[in-house]
Amino acid sequence: MLKEQTRGAGADPTSLPLLVEGRSKRVYRLDAERCLVELLPTLSSFSSQRHEVVQGTAELRLDFFELAAERLEPEGAVGGRGRARGAGKGVSRVARVVVVSGANRGTGRGIAEALQAAGDLVMGLNRTPCGESWLHEVRCDLRSREAIAAAVDEVARRFGRIDVLVNNAAVRRFAPLDQLSPDDWEESLAVNLSAPFYLTRAAAPHLIASKGLLVFMGSHAGMHFFEAGAAYCCTKAALHALAEVAVRDLRYRGVRVATIAPGAIANRPLPDDGWKLKPRDIGELVVKLASLPPSVMPAFVEVRPGKPLKLPVAGIDLLQHL
Ligand SMILES: NC(=O)c1ccc[n+]([C@@H]2O[C@H](COP(=O)([O-])OP(=O)(O)OC[C@H]3O[C@@H](n4cnc5c(N)ncnc54)[C@H](OP(=O)(O)O)[C@@H]3O)[C@@H](O)[C@H]2O)c1
DSSP, X not given: OEEEEOOOTTOOGGGOEEEEEOTTOOEEEEEHHHIIIIIGGGOTTOSSEEEEEETTTTEEEEEESOOOGGGGOOSOSGGGOOOOTTSSSSOOOOOOEEEEETOSSHHHHHHHHHHHHTTOEEEEEESSOOOOTTOEEEEOOTTOHHHHHHHHHHHHHHXXXXXXXXXXXXXXXXXXXXXOOHHHHHHHIIIIIIHHHHHHHHHHHHHHHHTOXXXXXXXXXXXXXXXXXXXXXXXXXXXXXXXXXXXXXXGGGTOEEEEEEESOBOOSOOTTOTTSBOHHHHHXXXXXXXXXXXXXXXXXXXXXXXXXXOOSOOGGGGGGGO
16 A cells, blocks of 8 residues: 655656655655566565556555565665665565664764665654655654654554664763753753663563664764763763663664764754864764665764864973863
8 A cells, every 4th residue: 555655856757756655654765667677576475465556656555464574685785675776687675664863964864874875764753844755754853752652653553664763862061060051961861872771671672573773873972072061972972871871682583783083064054164074974873774785784983084173282381282
């Protein structure tokens, strides 16, 4: 049963990705042309199958109860989800269901865009929906553990699986320790640390089932501490610790865990920040991490801008500033 379609304006209708949600609650993003030529003959294991092609509109309708998806999942990539689109002969890989917190703007948006461009189905857990047609959104204020549980349930209800969770959203509240407000401290703990814990906890059964990938957006701030950074540095350092525990707790159940610890990212357009990492750079990195073979645990990935601003001091003089 065709539930949703993703269509690019002006695109060739025969190569549009179709998003098909079956009664099995699994979701498949299929290339229409390839699907007809290559995929349909393999679907012999539908217990009930009906397909209908509306000539000239590239509309494809599938009505099924169960698909033996492993037939499409020969090897590799997160969740054992088969070959990527265009990766040699054979069927397109099945779209991964990816959840990104804070996908409405900044780095989360770059991650969501890159995954979507790679053929994945991206669900943003967004406090502020951005309304992009290519992005699925569930409204979620990450300060509420009930809202987080409900949002993950909603993703599971709509798509039946989660292959990748990206714990991206965060707040940055900077003030000297004696002036940092209790509200800013509490909010930082809630959004930067507790929310990734609750999100991971809720998504874990799905990630275990899909042999998926769990990503934490860490930060240099979790490794290099600075003035006025109590709320941000502490929550990011603790997030790194949470992620390392996640590696140990989940690896034997097939889940891979990656912490990305970036330096400065141009999360919002500002003059003179061309030297910073771009949100899409981080997105491309997540796509690559999700494509690594299951034998690789990309536990901790530090990323720096290629040409950061030069320090006014260098060499042993640096020690005078510690
Ligand atoms: N920017 C950098 O230089 C940098 C460097 C290293 C690491 N990072 C890490 O990268 C990640 C993204 O950072 P960014 O700079 O791209 O962030 P950003 O542009 O400030 O965006 C923050 C995101 O978090 C969301 N968010 C904040 N509070 C929320 C809440 N209570 N409920 C739901 N969503 C909430 C925001 O949603 P709203 O739009 O609703 O506020 C927004 O989507 C963070 O984990 C950050 O620590 C950033």
